[in-house]
Amino acid sequence: MRTLLTFLPVSLLLAGNLFAAGVDDNFAAANKLYAEGKFAAAAKAYDQICQSGVRSTALLFNDANAHFKAGNLGQAIAAYREAALLSPRNPEINANLEFVRKQVQGPTLHVSHWAGSLNLLSLNEWTVFTVIAFWVTFLLLGLRQLRPALAGSLKTLTWFFALLTIASGGALGVHAANHLSNGTAVVLSAEATARSGPWEEAQSVFTVHDGAELSIATRHDDWVQVTDGTGKIGWLPNRLVAILPGA
């Protein structure tokens, strides 16, 4: 058993390295396709790496670039947004995302400044930030119990961290609620008709184009009810959109 336990981490490390080596090779092959101008093939190759269950900022960034070059604005925006979840303050991702968003025609959702500032940190970063503030607050409270003489001098600091905990906890709550919300739909087809009900024969309400980002109000079977930010509400079939977490 001891031998097993000794070699298990080594085996796992080895397996991890081999896995990473495979990803590196596939990534290089996809980059080569991109360099050759075979953008659709490159996008497919990047997608296949993503389907293996791994993510990296560079992988999603390149995937988004390849989709954009292949003319798939929706796929590109979805991949950029996913990359931004991993690296929310990456200027290159944000620059390319904004560039691609400007190519999108028709109605689309606009991110508010409040939501934009909230997205400066990822959900995990908000979590860690809040937890640190929370721990420091309670450690200060505990220290005040153990050393009553320090209570006076620690009072301001304790209040600061307590308020920081409340504020960051609020932001975390909003972020987590967004994550658990119905999410955002990104249109993947060149043109999609939002209908008044979740069936193909329903009356057309408005039309959206490839790359349009729409807030999901609710879901029903294989349909999502979306709003475009201007008050228009309609139903789109799931097959025409990519559903992303968050608003």
Add this chain to the structure above:
Amino acid sequence: MRKPIAILVLLLSLGLAARAANFSVSLDRNTIRLGEEATLSLTFEGGQPSVVPEPTVAGLDFANPVSTQNSSDINGVMSFTVTISYAVVAHQAGGFTIPPMTTQIGGQRFTSRAIHLTVLKNDAPNEQEINSGLEPAFMKLTMPSKAIYAGEAVTCELDIYLRDDVQNYGNFQLTSTPTDGFSLGKSVEGRRFRAQVGSRVYTVIPLSLGLTALKAGPVTVGPFTGSVVVVLPEGGQQNQDPFFRSFFNQGTQKQVALSTEQLAVNSLPLPDPKPANFNGAIGTFTLNVSVGPTNLTVGDPLTVRVQIAGRGAFDSITLPDQSGLRDFRIFPPTTKTELTDKLGFEGTKTFEEIVTPQNNDIHKWPEFSFSYFDPENGQYHTLNQAAVPLLVSAAAAVPPPTLAGNKTTPQENQTPRDILPIKESVGPLEAVSVPLVFQTKFIALQSVPVLAFLAAFVWRKRADNLANNPRLRRQRAVAQLVRTGLTELRQLATDNKPDEFFALLFRLMQEQLGERLDCPATAITEAVVDERLNRPGASPQLQADLRELFQLCNQARYAPVRGTSELNSVAVLLERAVNELQALKT
């Protein structure tokens, strides 16, 4: 194998009338030559076998099971017989025993007898036998050379000779093709021809076999063995006109075992010195390299196509090492091999690689060279392709990304013309996982600072409580004093120091009684015990013990020295009294 057997069992289960049941196993002949087939028959008579046994003998193959059924009605008695036949093929010469097989028919158990099969070695016919014209068919194996080079691709010829009176032939199969030190490649049948061998004319069917020498040193090809079924004219028709023979379709089938000799070949090692960029290519080749486009910017893809055409072992051809080309980023090449002959030794191998210049100081794609060894003349040759001039211009400046809060900078109005380029490295990988805030263990971990704070809070409350309660403080101090005092008492008893023992005993009683009666320890005397300890809860025994202890203390001042055992018993008495006192409610 199991599926046909199951089908056969199903056929058997259609119903077999009972007669005298029996089970037997037989061979159509007990001696064959290597490469020939024998037929093994399993015969079930008069009933349905519950299990059809499968013959298994090491060195023998039992293939192509065939089932036949016979039924007969003799004087109203139905008789059914099912026979399962196998083609028996041997892998080697020698004696084989097919062991007894057991089955059950109609509840009766039957076991066959063991059968022996002798497989004779199949020697290639010698020159005299061939020239005699008695062999209806034979094989010959020839190599182009007795000396080759390791890695060289060669073609050996396997010729099948059929005598002129062979009316037809079929079911040709090679049962063994040993090649020690060679890899056997594709085979191609050539154009047939007729040849005079001895006194007879033979039809020759040539087969070309591709071989590649795998090592240096002595290597061998053969003996190849096989068999063919030929149709020969019947005894009285030997001299009949071939037209009439074929017209009446007469003749007898005969299976002929074929075998060749073993050919020894000397595989020579490649001579030294080898060219620096030699990668093991052996044959005769030409080189063509194309590079384009030649006018490009830094980072643009440049396609380099290397075509190596000729004859040889194409599997061993690889691109020379290009690690020295530091000014180019080189992507792994794609390889395509187009073979123009059926043996796979002639054709073109094309390597296509994408490279990107890394700076604009590059002015050419460097000279390319490819070396190979030509086994025809035993020399190395190096093919060179001259350098290709390139015009590499600097990449256009990429507009910096627009950052939030950067709105007053002059770049605000600059609209990027394109997206920023892709990343070269995949970077740190992250498995897709549940966010921390939704992980139960992570949330549970957050109770730690709360619990730490609660522990500190409780500790503080207890400390404050103690500070504000002098009786409690005294109670704890006395309890501590008594604990250490009792230990010290036992030590004094052991050391037999009665004076110190009784002095400490008296003090401990004063401290404990003072704490219990809430009065100064110095005010405690035996009289106090009588006055204030006479209350509910204090047992008469306790009072008596305390009195005795006081009296012992008094006596100790006047009485002679006591022994250790007596002092120990006094300590025990004190301990009992103290325990009872501490249990009293104050």
